[in-house]
Amino acid sequence: MRFDPWNPDFVASPYAVYDELRREAPVSFFEPTGQWLIARHADVNALLRDRRLGRSYLHLATHEEFGREPEPDFQEPFWRVIRAGMLDVEPPVHTRLRRLVSKAFTPRMVESMRPRVRAIVEGLVDDFVEKGGGDLIAEVAEPLPVTVIAEMLGVPDADRHLLRPWSADICGMYELNPSQEAQHTAVRAASEFSDYLKGLARARRAAPGEDLISALAQIEELTEDELVGTCVLLLNAGHEATVNVTGNGWWSLFRNPSELVRLREDLSLLPTAVEELMRYDTPLQMFERWVLEDIEVGGVAIPKGVEIALLFGSANRDPEVFDRPDALDVGRADNPHISFGAGIHFCLGAPLARIELVESFGALLTRAPDIALVEEPEWNPGYIIRGLRSLDVSCG
Numbered sequence: 001m002r003f004d005p006w007n008p009d010f011v012a013s014p015y016a017v018y019d020e021l022r023r024e025a026p027v028s029f030f031e032p033t034g035q036w037l038i039a040r041h042a043d044v045n046a047l048l049r050d051r052r053l054g055r056s057y058l059h060l061a062t063h064e065e066f067g068r069e070p071e072p073d074f075q076e077p078f079w080r081v082i083r084a085g086m087l088d089v090e091p092p093v094h095t096r097l098r099r100l101v102s103k104a105f106t107p108r109m110v111e112s113m114r115p116r117v118r119a120i121v122e123g124l125v126d127d128f129v130e131k132g133g134g135d136l137i138a139e140v141a142e143p144l145p146v147t148v149i150a151e152m153l154g155v156p157d158a159d160r161h162l163l164r165p166w167s168a169d170i171c172g173m174y175e176l177n178p179s180q181e182a183q184h185t186a187v188r189a190a191s192e193f194s195d196y197l198k199g200l201a202r203a204r205r206a207a208p209g210e211d212l213i214s215a216l217a218q219i220e221e222l223t224e225d226e227l228v229g230t231c232v233l234l235l236n237a238g239h240e241a242t243v244n245v246t247g248n249g250w251w252s253l254f255r256n257p258s259e260l261v262r263l264r265e266d267l268s269l270l271p272t273a274v275e276e277l278m279r280y281d282t283p284l285q286m287f288e289r290w291v292l293e294d295i296e297v298g299g300v301a302i303p304k305g306v307e308i309a310l311l312f313g314s315a316n317r318d319p320e321v322f323d324r325p326d327a328l329d330v331g332r333a334d335n336p337h338i339s340f341g342a343g344i345h346f347c348l349g350a351p352l353a354r355i356e357l358v359e360s361f362g363a364l365l366t367r368a369p370d371i372a373l374v375e376e377p378e379w380n381p382g383y384i385i386r387g388l389r390s391l392d393v394s395c396g
């Protein structure tokens with residue numbers, strides 16, 4: 001098999017192909033997307049921190065000046081939302097936007113949310129166990145992070161069902177070479193989500209609550225687009241990957257039953273287990289960067305103006321960095337995985353994600369001691385955001 005992100009067999013198991021890329025072609029050109037694929041941990045890690053690369057080039061040049069086609073007009077509402085969030089801008093705008101929200105996500109702030117996270121997950125798991133199990137993704141993995149981030153921002157209960165479909169539709173644009181239909185669906189979702197958040201922000205400006213949208217709506221230096229872009233980013237990034245770490249993680253444990261037993265018998269391993277599950281089956285397989293100045297990677301010259309694709313899933317299995325990289329080891333102590341990224345865009349929500357994951361695996365391990373797989377799961381078609389469609393399990 002070759003690197004083929006549109007092939008379901010590759011998506012289900014990309015690791016043998018990554019091995020080959022790391023050994024034989026660690027920096028290789030991928031014709032179908034016109035990107036350079038970067039497979040080794042050392043290169044991925046260094047490039048994430050290299051300021052000669054960017055998530056965007058629009059702070060330096062127009063599309064035309066950078067030698068790229070401008071996006072079609074119909075995509076304008078999508079990019080207006082996405083490019084107003086910190087993830088798709090570079091300094092100085094990135095620094096300003098990140099500073100405005102980072103206070104809400106410090107380890108100390110999110111640690112104070114742990115009791116609430118625990119209460120939510122225990123409620124979900126108790127209902128799940130009482131029914132004897134079901135789809136772990138739909139019934140535990142999704143509602144936990146969606147509820148947590150929605151409560152944090154102050155999205156009313158009655159509207160929460162809207163978040164997941166909007167997010168999934170928007171994320172469709174992040175896959176490689178999205179279809180016309182996926183592009184239109186993403187644009188529609190971005191417009192609807194944006195209108196919804198503008199309405200909510202107006203209401204909170206008039207009658208502030210204790211939530212993050214109220215706090216952001218009071219900040220005068222934040223434009224309306226930036227407020228919307230920030231909220232969309234937090235609501236989407238705040239749950240997409242966490243859902244997939246939970247699903248992929250349980251699937252990894254079911255395939256490694258001795259590690260599942262080891263973890264159940266020693267819950268003090270939960271923090272290292274969560275890091276290992278994120279390494280072993282990385283939920284976000286690839287991140288892209290624009291090359292802003294000519295660079296050289298592993299002896300290969302890469303010119304300004306092209307895009308590189310950092311293969312996180314490959315970096316996380318690199319034998320140069322990880323001892324026995326293809327083995328799941330829930331006690332792995334030395335684990336510099338790259339799943340939260342690195343450099344200025346390092347995941348703002350990492351402390352929150354870690355709490356959610358430790359609490360969720362902990363609750364299922366203790367409250368559903370007989371949890372067992374009912375049937376082998378199927379993967380969603382997406383490669384970049386890689387996760388299971390559903391995970392059917394029984395509990396007792």
Ligand code: HEM
Nearest residue numbers: 086087237238241242287339340341344345347348349353
């Ligand atoms: C296990 C779950 C998660 C994973 C694996 C993950 C992964 C990542 C990665 C890899 C990046 C950097 C992307 C890049 O460099 O191009 C990132 C950025 C970000 N993440 Fe997460 N994330 C997770 C959970 C969360 C949560 C719960 C939040 C909640 C707020 C969040 C908010 C963000 C934000 C705001 C950024 C942009 C940071 C910036 O541009 O400065 N993430 N995440």
